[in-house]
Amino acid sequence: MALIDEILATNEHFCANLPEEYKAYEHEDPHDSKIPKKHLAILTCVDARLVSYLEPALGLKRGDAKIIKTVGNCVTGYFDTAVKSLLVTIYELEVREIAVIGHHHCGMQATTSESLTKAMLSRGISPDAIKMVEKELKDWADGFRDPEQNVRDVVKLLREDPLIPKDVKIHGLLFHPRSGQLTLVDKGE
Numbered sequence: 745m746a747l748i749d750e751i752l753a754t755n756e757h758f759c760a761n762l763p764e765e766y767k768a769y770e771h772e773d774p775h776d777s778k779i780p781k782k783h784l785a786i787l788t789c790v791d792a793r794l795v796s797y798l799e800p801a802l803g804l805k806r807g808d809a810k811i812i813k814t815v816g817n818c819v820t821g822y823f824d825t826a827v828k829s830l831l832v833t834i835y836e837l838e839v840r841e842i843a844v845i846g847h848h849h850c851g852m853q854a855t856t857s858e859s860l861t862k863a864m865l866s867r868g869i870s871p872d873a874i875k876m877v878e879k880e881l882k883d884w885a886d887g888f889r890d891p892e893q894n895v896r897d898v899v900k901l902l903r904e905d906p907l908i909p910k911d912v913k914i915h916g917l918l919f920h921p922r923s924g925q926l927t928l929v930d931k932g933e
């Protein structure tokens with residue numbers, strides 16, 4: 745069975761046997777339930793090991809926080825996609841604190857503009873298309889060497905971002921995808 749068919753079949757079974765606790769979601773207030781209860785937004789990595797692990801390790805439940813994910817929890821500018829998401833959570837969804845959470849053994853440590861370019865070329869991507877993003881690719885992929893330093897850099901960028909109000913606290917943390925340990929890198933005031 746193709747993966748997507750397997751997922752659809754699982755979902756059909758899931759909805760037909762919805763546990764009581766999930767049935768209650770239908771009666772939630774459509775506006776209020778969108779506001780994160782802890783007024784927190786998390787920017788973290790797409791790493792699959794964080795799925796169903798990061799949230800319980802932080803004591804977060806459904807409805808508690810907004811979670812934004814980018815590869816290596818990278819932010820590349822004052823108005824990049826991750827920042828746009830953060831701005832909506834701040835201005836529309838009452839977020840008052842941001843936690844940038846990197847993790848040990850992040851795949852971005854081994855990813856370089858050279859490794860990505862090579863892989864793209866081998867998959868038939870045109871050199872012209874790669875040339876179009878050459879500088880951006882280098883700045884982003886080659887700029888990431890250490891997950892802790894990256895967290896510091898992202899926190900610094902967000903604190904300096906002129907679009908983010910100064911009363912939003914911005915913290916930097918590092919998560920271990922095996923032990924589940926969370927380490928404070930930089931506490932926002």
Ligand SMILES: [Zn+2]
Pocket residue numbers: 789790791815816817847849850851852
């Ligand atoms: Zn990662």
